[in-house]
Amino acid sequence: xxxxxxxxxxxxxxxxVLAIAVAVVAPPLxxxxxxxxxxxxxxxxxxxxxxxxxxxxxxTGQLSLGSAAFLAIGAYAAFNINLRxxxxxxxxxxxxxxxxALVGVVFGLPxxxxxxxxxxxxxxxxxxxxxxxxxxxxWFSNDSNSGVIDAPTLSVAGIHFVTPLGRYYFTLTIxxxxxxxxxxxxxxxxxxxxxxxxxxxxxxxxxGVPVLKAKLVAFAYSSFVxxxxxxxWAFAYLRTVEPDGFNLDRSFQILFITIIGGLSxxxxxxxxxxxxxxxxxxxARASSGLAGGALDSGSLDMIQRIVIGVLIIGFLxxxxxxxxxxxxxxxxxxxxxxRPRSSPATR
Amino acid sequence: xxxxxxxKHLVVASTIxxxxxxxxxxxxxxxxxxxxxxxxxxxxxAAGGSGFxxxxxxxxxxxxxxxxxxxxxxxxxxxxxxxxxxxxxxxxYERLKSHPGVAAWNPxxxxxxxxxxxxxxxxxxxxxxxxxxxxxxxxxxxxxxxxPLLLNPYSETSGIVNxxxxxxxxxxxxxxxxxVVLYHGSPYGKETIPIYELLAQKYGFExxxxxxxHPGVEQQSQWLTIRRAKPDYVVLRGWGVMNPxxxxxxxxxxxxxxxxxxxxxxxxxxDVLPAGDAxxxxxxxxxxxxxxxxxIVQEIVKTVYGAGKGNLEDKNRIGSxxxxxxxxxxxxxxxxxxxxxxxxxxxTLTGDEVRWGFEHLQLDPAHVEKLGAKDLxxxxxxxxDNHEGDGYVTFQRWDGKKWxxxxxxxxxxxxxxxxxxxxxxxAYAKEKGVxxxxxxxxxxxx
Numbered sequence: 001x002x003x004x005x006x007x008x009x010x011x012x013x014x015x016x017v018l019a020i021a022v023a024v025v026a027p028p029l030x031x032x033x034x035x036x037x038x039x040x041x042x043x044x045x046x047x048x049x050x051x052x053x054x055x056x057x058x059x060t061g062q063l064s065l066g067s068a069a070f071l072a073i074g075a076y077a078a079f080n081i082n083l084r085x086x087x088x089x090x091x092x093x094x095x096x097x098x099x100x101a102l103v104g105v106v107f108g109l110p111x112x113x114x115x116x117x118x119x120x121x122x123x124x125x126x127x128x129x130x131x132x133x134x135x136x137x138x139w140f141s142n143d144s145n146s147g148v149i150d151a152p153t154l155s156v157a158g159i160h161f162v163t164p165l166g167r168y169y170f171t172l173t174i175x176x177x178x179x180x181x182x183x184x185x186x187x188x189x190x191x192x193x194x195x196x197x198x199x200x201x202x203x204x205x206x207x208g209v210p211v212l213k214a215k216l217v218a219f220a221y222s223s224f225v226x227x228x229x230x231x232x233w234a235f236a237y238l239r240t241v242e243p244d245g246f247n248l249d250r251s252f253q254i255l256f257i258t259i260i261g262g263l264s265x266x267x268x269x270x271x272x273x274x275x276x277x278x279x280x281x282x283x284a285r286a287s288s289g290l291a292g293g294a295l296d297s298g299s300l301d302m303i304q305r306i307v308i309g310v311l312i313i314g315f316l317x318x319x320x321x322x323x324x325x326x327x328x329x330x331x332x333x334x335x336x337x338x339r340p341r342s343s344p345a346t347r
Numbered sequence: 348x349x350x351x352x353x354x355k356h357l358v359v360a361s362t363i364x365x366x367x368x369x370x371x372x373x374x375x376x377x378x379x380x381x382x383x384x385x386x387x388x389x390x391x392x393a394a395g396g397s398g399f400x401x402x403x404x405x406x407x408x409x410x411x412x413x414x415x416x417x418x419x420x421x422x423x424x425x426x427x428x429x430x431x432x433x434x435x436x437x438x439x440y441e442r443l444k445s446h447p448g449v450a451a452w453n454p455x456x457x458x459x460x461x462x463x464x465x466x467x468x469x470x471x472x473x474x475x476x477x478x479x480x481x482x483x484x485x486x487x488x489x490x491x492x493x494x495p496l497l498l499n500p501y502s503e504t505s506g507i508v509n510x511x512x513x514x515x516x517x518x519x520x521x522x523x524x525x526x527v528v529l530y531h532g533s534p535y536g537k538e539t540i541p542i543y544e545l546l547a548q549k550y551g552f553e554x555x556x557x558x559x560x561h562p563g564v565e566q567q568s569q570w571l572t573i574r575r576a577k578p579d580y581v582v583l584r585g586w587g588v589m590n591p592x593x594x595x596x597x598x599x600x601x602x603x604x605x606x607x608x609x610x611x612x613x614x615x616x617x618d619v620l621p622a623g624d625a626x627x628x629x630x631x632x633x634x635x636x637x638x639x640x641x642x643i644v645q646e647i648v649k650t651v652y653g654a655g656k657g658n659l660e661d662k663n664r665i666g667s668x669x670x671x672x673x674x675x676x677x678x679x680x681x682x683x684x685x686x687x688x689x690x691x692x693x694x695t696l697t698g699d700e701v702r703w704g705f706e707h708l709q710l711d712p713a714h715v716e717k718l719g720a721k722d723l724x725x726x727x728x729x730x731x732d733n734h735e736g737d738g739y740v741t742f743q744r745w746d747g748k749k750w751x752x753x754x755x756x757x758x759x760x761x762x763x764x765x766x767x768x769x770x771x772x773x774a775y776a777k778e779k780g781v782x783x784x785x786x787x788x789x790x791x792x793x
Binding site for chain 2: 033034037038042135146147148150238239240242244245281284285299300301302
């Protein structure tokens with residue numbers, strides 16, 4: 001897998017800095033609530049979840065189908081901390097992430113004995129258990145009639161982030177911080193331990209990598225990041241939450257974001273999320289413009305699903321290493337027709 | 348592998364093409380009133396969605412074709428598919444809300460409605476949740492823009508309990524009886540949990556509430572529990588595919604179908620037909636009768652379907668429960684616009700003006716008859732502080748081919764429910780810092 005570490009230092013920094021600059025400056029120019037509420041906020045929250053899952057799946061090689069459960073834990077933990085303890089928002093978010101991390105470690109324990117598909121099945125337990133617990137015990141949703149919670153207003157040190165733009169900047173800040181942290185994590189020793197576990201567990205053990213610790217760290221960190229993404233999803237994007245919103249479909253969505261974006265790349269999560277969030281919307285707009293009312297919305301939706309499926313297969317055939325690899329290679333590919341083959345997919 | 352290279356071009360080109368197409372043309376606006384529709388025609392609840400939105404659109408079409416709109420103001424609409432999912436509902440809301448002349452939102456999903464309450468209150472457009480929704484939004488003092496028209500979930504519960512009381516010989520005979528509520532595992536399904544508990548206490552019956560996880564295609568364990576519990580009645584508070592599965596499973600475990608009472612979202616042809624013989628003798632509550640024998644339904648068949656503009660693909664569904672509910676919903680929306688027009692003028696109204704119309708949506712049985720909907724639904728009487736409008740209910744029994752009405756129009760026990768609703772809405776007002784309205788005056792939004 002082409003590693004960003006092989007690029008010159010300046011180039012490595014160029015992309016994230018440019019991306020953040022564009023993310024800060026460009027959206028206000030468009031001045032459209034729709035852009036924030038329907039595209040950018042879910043995009044950022046899911047990107048962050050993708051980054052979190054990538055640490056676990058891409059870098060450590062532990063397949064998980066329970067991501068939505070950790071989104072839910074983050075969201076509900078933040079809601080309850082805010083309701084019952086009343087800490088400042090940043091502390092609440094970190095605490096919610098830590099609670100998600102603790103639960104992540106518990107559900108990560110089977111990884112010490114299980115691998116591959118077997119582990120995937122055991123992470124399904126997290127998915128179903130958490131959703132069940134959140135519905136079963138009304139305490140989690142403060143005994144609300146419908147099991148739906150209303151998220152509080154985002155405010156830090158007296159500043160309220162109420163407008164779509166405010167919530168966007170709030171989300172962007174957190175996503176940027178955690179993404180930077182994740183990018184750092186995978187380059188330091190801990191990160192190399194994770195990759196060693198992924199590439200060959202037995203070999204890693206022999207050269208002295210603490211395999212058990214590395215796996216649990218991966219579960220904890222990944223759950224932490226996904227938990228925080230859950231807070232953003234609930235508080236900044238939807239501003240209301242019900243457990244059904246965190247079902248298995250959502251877990252698969254995050255899984256696809258990670259795979260389509262590219263395993264073992266931090267930036268891949270953003271590309272993947274862009275495809276998963278934006279493409280259906282783009283198609284919806286395009287098809288309703290094209291059909292002009294000739295088809296009802298149901299048929300349009302079916303057509304969209306087919307088109308999205310085909311496009312995803314197309315992307316993956318064009319580049320099995322994900323969009324991150326495709327985009328990194330694009331300049332070479334366009335300049336000459338010589339394509340340096342990247343190393344085969346990691347597994 | 349040049350194959351991969353061409354693929355990339357294809358993908359890039361199609362992405363660009365799609366982007367270009369998304370710049371949809373904006374319609375010019377000459378006195379139009381717009382209905383944004385967060386509909387769902389695919390997914391597990393497609394039967395309800397397509398019937399309801401089909402009826403709604405058919406009625407809007409009728410008004411356009413027959414009357415040229417409401418006092419010359421044409422009715423327009425646009426659909427966005429939600430699949431009953433909250434995120435998609437929010438996306439469609441954000442997509443359609445900037446369209447000029449939005450009259451009201453009708454998402455037909457409690458989950459989506461909850462997510463919209465803050466948004467529509469800020470944007471000052473009415474949110475209609477006919478026969479469902481958040482119960483305490485009945486209190487117009489706290490929820491100025493939300494209207495659970497005709498029947499909120501608590502009124503429905505009261506109506507069902509009163510009906511069961513009638514079957515066993517009076518409210519005093521409920522004592523010692525056992526009722527199981529089988530509810531859909533969603534915000535909609537859970538909405539009535541506290542009110543059943545409360546009514547059980549009040550009338551001395553025992554209640555056991557059992558959840559069926561969404562979407563409800565497997566209910567063996569729930570019905571075995573019911574068989575062990577041996578209740579006198581089972582209330583089916585289902586939605587979509589859960590309903591026929593419940594009826595079939597009940598037959599399988601040997602629970603008598605004539606002791607199952609369906610709620611207002613378990614009362615359609617789509618709920619009983621797939622269950623076949625297992626559904627014969629099943630009774631359900633409704634706010635609007637089914638069938639095509641009502642003048643307004645006849646007119647839709649003649650004028651709208653006659654002109655080839657009908658929304659339902661399957662003509663047999665005309666006059667079905669969901670279709671008729673959509674028509675009733677159309678009547679209520681259009682009449683609210685008409686009432687508001689009398690005050691503000693025959694032009695495109697703002698959302699807040701339509702809100703005023705809904706708060707004066709008073710249609711007595713005579714007026715309903717004039718609209719061609721006599722016996723289709725009873726009446727409605729919305730005021731600024733009562734956003735439900737005291738709808739009446741009736742019960743219908745399935746004979747294997749059609750629904751037959753088996754009761755008069757029954758009034759739920761509103762006086763009993765109002766204090767409970769106010770307690771809940773006032774708690775919400777306190778939590779959210781909402782100023783409680785004390786008069787009809789324009790609501791303050793903070």
